[in-house]
Amino acid sequence: MIPIEQYGTFETAWCPGCGNISINKALKKALSILDLPPHKVLICSGIGQAAKSPHYLRCNCFNGLHGRSLPPAQGAALANTEVTVFAESGDGCSYGEGGNHFLAAMRRNVTMSYLVHDNQVYGLTKGQASPTTAQGQATKFQPWGTPSMPFNPVAVAVTMDVPFVARAYAAEVDHLADIIVQAARHPGFALVDILQPCVSFNKVNTYAWYKERCYKLGQDHDPSDWQQAMHKAQEFGDRIPIGVIYKGSRQPYEQRIVSSVRRPLATSKPDMAALADILEGYA
Amino acid sequence: MIPIEQYGTFETAWCPGCGNISINKALKKALSILDLPPHKVLICSGIGQAAKSPHYLRCNCFNGLHGRSLPPAQGAALANTEVTVFAESGDGCSYGEGGNHFLAAMRRNVTMSYLVHDNQVYGLTKGQASPTTAQGQATKFQPWGTPSMPFNPVAVAVTMDVPFVARAYAAEVDHLADIIVQAARHPGFALVDILQPCVSFNKVNTYAWYKERCYKLGQDHDPSDWQQAMHKAQEFGDRIPIGVIYKGSRQPYEQRIVSSVRRPLATSKPDMAALADILEGYA
């Protein structure tokens, strides 16, 4: 286990009491348990409050564009086998702007973990409805109530047979850390949707609201049972299950890569003899 | 019923035997049954072979960008209550490039019908794997087999409680026409995923392949039962059910529009007295 101090301490730009702070704590804890030194960790993020996370942790960091945490994460994971890859971003970034990448990543199944800080609101841009905001919930930009039905990423991920699907709660730091550890160890794409209170803009899904509702999945839940998983994935109301919802066993993308590809790509140089031979083929 | 001839006959750019031709026939038949004269029909499409469809039918047509059939369709449907709106495009356009719009449209639930010509391949660009191509299926661009798992739009739509979800088969013209009629009559967003043989590039999912597998859902299937629907949505292998898979009853978007919005927007002129009053408020 790597001492947690190795991941550093940083001043954050988050509001006091923000759920992101606990998630950051849990992630460090998980990395320590995973025995990953900072330079073996690579985190890609998008843009938003959550997306600032990798700046508050010693690691390799690619803080890219809004909605685009997944494409660089997959690109990096495919190119570089020396690092363990995470993508981390907010619900708006991940399921709004980045929805198409989410769909494709679930199908592609590159080994990496996707940590979504789901505060059910656009935090950084001051409180607009996000894809996970409850229908009818009013915001400054949706004064007549959010018109769309909320997105349930966990249910869609189970439908799409994502090999590791979990729902977690920011305030349950140890529980969350454990889920992240499991996610990182599971081959293939792992989704961890993390319920995260936003104390500044989300006055509905508060700590109290979550506390009343979240309960940990116990031994009786069998994540390898798709039906059970689907049932738990859809439970989001008076009661919200947290824990590993689903575990499948799809073949990860890496196992389908052409065998001649020498990864990490950084050390692969072009075989000029082979190329000369290829050129001959054009004669 | 409008005489089918009113929708015109056109020379198409499709290959002889292409499934698109039957879909075009079915759509005309459906419009005729729906009693919609050409000028009351508005079809938005993307880019691809399927997306050429609205050119082969007398109607109002917005043949936009690849992947972008849904945003203009929703914009038009919201702006203009004088027309019945359809979006029509290929599987690549709809679930690949346009995946994020599909996710959002399912949540938004604007009343319109989405007809996806699902030939499980990129036709117009000469046979690359599409999001619905079977895993392992080889193409010129995926010579080692398509690496990703196929997308099941029907299952995701059921998961997301889309109020009308159907799977159809191009060669079953009357059955398809009937489904389109039902889709157009159902309030809210309706998805019709249409299995469509591509005789030029898809040598796996052929007419024979479908014929062997497709069967019509009968009276015993209750589309209002979510569990049953989910079960049928996931059946895609030796047997493929066609018909209305799921029917729900979510409130369509239009019912949430601010009451003062005077639709069709084309006839709504700015209330200058109200604006003068608003300006006063800035004094």
Next chain:
Amino acid sequence: MPDTCVNIVIGGEAGQGLVTVGDFLAKALVRAGYEIVVTQDYLSRIRGGHNTYAIRVSHEQVHGPRESIDLLVALDAQTVLMHRSDLTGRAMVLADESIDRLGHPGLSIPFKALCPKPMFENIAALGVLARMLCLDRKWFEDLIAETFHKKGDEIVSANLKVFAEALAWAETQQAGFSCMPAPERTEKRLFLHGNDAIALGALAAGANFCSYYPMTPSSSVASTLIEHAQRMGMLVEQAEDEIAAINMALGASYAGARVVVPTSGGGFALMVEGISLAGMTETPVVVVLAQRPGPATGLPTRTEQGDLNLVLYAGHGDFPRAVFAPGTPEQCFEMTYRAMDQAEKWQSPVFVLTDQYLADSYRAVTPFDLSALPPVSAPDLTTDKPAGYERYAVTESGVSPRLVPGFGEHLVVLDSDEHTPDGHITEDLDVRVRMVDKRMRKGLGLKEDVLPPIFTGDDAPDLLLACWGSTFGPALETAQVLRQQGKKTAVLHFGQVYPLNPDQFLPLLASAGRTVMVEGNYSCQLAALIRQETGYVFGATVSRYDGLPVTARHILRQLEKAN
């Protein structure tokens, strides 16, 4: 101007309420008849950090922001530390008694004693400010009553009481700040920032559909529209992304809506293909691009004028467009109004380029004369000859009859591929040429309609300062300063930056001894465009790209360096 104006800066952490104090005070000043320029400087975070709200105020016209501070309202100790070097000789620092003023003159305010609860501190600060600025208390009392009206009489009177007590306390203090000359004007003015004015201009022109994806500093265009959507019957939809926003708007426009799409550079970058679609399908759309420093996410809450090139060339292939770059809230209103008209008239994408500084900059604005507004072009609903209707009929002007679908038997067929006059996809290469020519002819019309740049100042000046967009005010102030120093100076402001009609400005440039282009970006993009279009090369350029607005001081310093 230097003497008669006061620069008030309120500093503190995000979340401390400095915007509330600032807005209140600025609005009171406008009601009292003063001229103001507000500059909001804030970080990309919700709580903490260090933000400022600056109000430059005078009884005379003020044009731009200023660095030096006459009145510093420090909501935290940090504020004193960070801004002490900018304090003028007569400056006063107002802060809670717990905050060390570091020896600067000012007042240590006993907020705890004055306020029953911390939430009243903003009102107390206003009481003190009212006294310092010798403002009639009624401006504040009215505002308090209006603001808290909805929360009930009790809240109103509690706030009024705090205000009164703070005012009374301030009156007992020695630290007098010399009163500003009283303004002479008595007419009502509006308290608006650039984005408010853009939203109102769009509404005045009949905009009734807005699809957007949130992005600083454009979001307040959307929020102002939303605020008035109920009364104006506007449909506003937050899209899933910017690609959806522009394509949804195009679909709505096609179907008869009058559309406006606000965004910022990074979001606009995603709309580039959609702009090309607007060009090809000849679908009217107004895009408001509120600029912030790039590349990429850059400095999300700061200002820059770096996206001119992007809007000039957005979209693959050639097609005409127009770009407006208002310099003041008044121009924001007028030019957005005009943009809505031009987009429809020439069936083209039209851009309104603003930036964070102007977007957030409140001013005292003379009320718009709604009755004097020119008519706005609109599509036809229907036709007498539905059978022969061709959406892309080839015409001399390039503009084809635009009908709305569903209102008659005509069919409206649009295609992103090259198309025949009736809108259907074609690969006929002669038709292609006719269609390109037709589309490009609209560019001539857009050019004939172009707004001339505004020339103001001395004829045949020694120095001509050219500028565009929000740099107008700082350029005007610079000219004023230089004129006072005896230098014949003029300003040439491009409120429309594309197309350019050289006849409108080349003679003016030629009349000047020296010409300098002032831009808020690294590479001086308008200067490059002018050279490209006319061959004209400016004598020098002044640029700024640190995220702050161009100021007169910045221009003057750069001019000195360039000499």
Next chain:
Amino acid sequence: MPDTCVNIVIGGEAGQGLVTVGDFLAKALVRAGYEIVVTQDYLSRIRGGHNTYAIRVSHEQVHGPRESIDLLVALDAQTVLMHRSDLTGRAMVLADESIDRLGHPGLSIPFKALCPKPMFENIAALGVLARMLCLDRKWFEDLIAETFHKKGDEIVSANLKVFAEALAWAETQQAGFSCMPAPERTEKRLFLHGNDAIALGALAAGANFCSYYPMTPSSSVASTLIEHAQRMGMLVEQAEDEIAAINMALGASYAGARVVVPTSGGGFALMVEGISLAGMTETPVVVVLAQRPGPATGLPTRTEQGDLNLVLYAGHGDFPRAVFAPGTPEQCFEMTYRAMDQAEKWQSPVFVLTDQYLADSYRAVTPFDLSALPPVSAPDLTTDKPAGYERYAVTESGVSPRLVPGFGEHLVVLDSDEHTPDGHITEDLDVRVRMVDKRMRKGLGLKEDVLPPIFTGDDAPDLLLACWGSTFGPALETAQVLRQQGKKTAVLHFGQVYPLNPDQFLPLLASAGRTVMVEGNYSCQLAALIRQETGYVFGATVSRYDGLPVTARHILRQLEKAN
């Protein structure tokens, strides 16, 4: 040239196999030592319609396509109808006996009699063509053997038999076509089109990651890479959309891969934000943009040079870049190779602009000397001082040390926001200025490295034809024609169109009597850029925007008009 070259056009419906015939014949010609220029003209559909495959062939250098036809292979009756007006005096039409040659000289081929099955008709056509062109049968026999090798000996001999019979039949026919002069060369040449050469150039430079989204006419870059991926160890992934393609490539590049991203204008429009990210994070990426006519979907399978402005200004905010525009397959190889190096060396986005004409245009290419290629810049894997490593250390050149993550204890931190030297998000405005300056300094380096335009022809010419990209060949041919007419003519070809170094070309332009810019777009975008950067105005411009490649005849006609 007019006399010694033959223009062969094969016409028919999509799906009839005209590409098979064309490729076979063209390759045989190359093996026989001829020079060729292939032009493929096809519709955006899979079956039906009317496509052509043109091979201009000569024993001497040929530069571009030609309109007039010497040998027309008509796979359908439509072909004769559509192209009869382009037939030269000596032209022959080859067609099935069922097709009416409309009185034109030629051969009516009894395909049914010659072929046991319709699938052999292509081979039979080649037999006839071999005879008409007096080509040694061995070139065809070898190709038949190689092509059908995998399908087994039986298929090979069946095809050889059909070929022999068709040849024998043709020999019995009267309609002789005068033999072309035999080429002198005996060295091997490669049969490559522009996109093949681009893919091979990228591979030679070490590209080992390609993410793409299919789009005509760029897709064959991806397919050629895929063809060789197994042997070259390249990872190729079809992304869900273009946004993913560019962002995935940037992630891979950051993580140590050498990346190339092929696309076309509409797809590139979606990458604009990603390009800005490459600029901000200083992540190397080579984007190959194969142009086709816009706006929007335009003419998906035709050619144009309309996207120069788009790549010049793609991305919000200012940052440096380089743009290559090869004119021949050789240049496609060399410049893509160089682009890979420049992208890494200057840690910037670099573009290779090609177009449908060049992408699909096969030529006889002298084999590349792989051993003579200069070394390619590469990132460092690790460092001695991991603790102090700063990804964005401020340096004089602007280039900071680029390390690969995971290979040592150093941390590589990238940010799309403005950042400190160690890569972390910052809102420090002084740092902002230092970082902008640092990034822009790389532009100076890119400029120093710029490839000079190629000047060829008469010194101090009466007429200088400037051009870029694929317009090189047609300009060369035009110059040849004009020189034959006694006019001193030269060509100036910009193979790198950005940055521009005026010293490299202004003197040459000044030395010419008259200068004309030739571009395959409406607005003459490079001419505008040159005016913007240098003030230089061309005497005239020649443009083309009907979807077809610029030809010598087109240039000559436009020059006459301009006179």
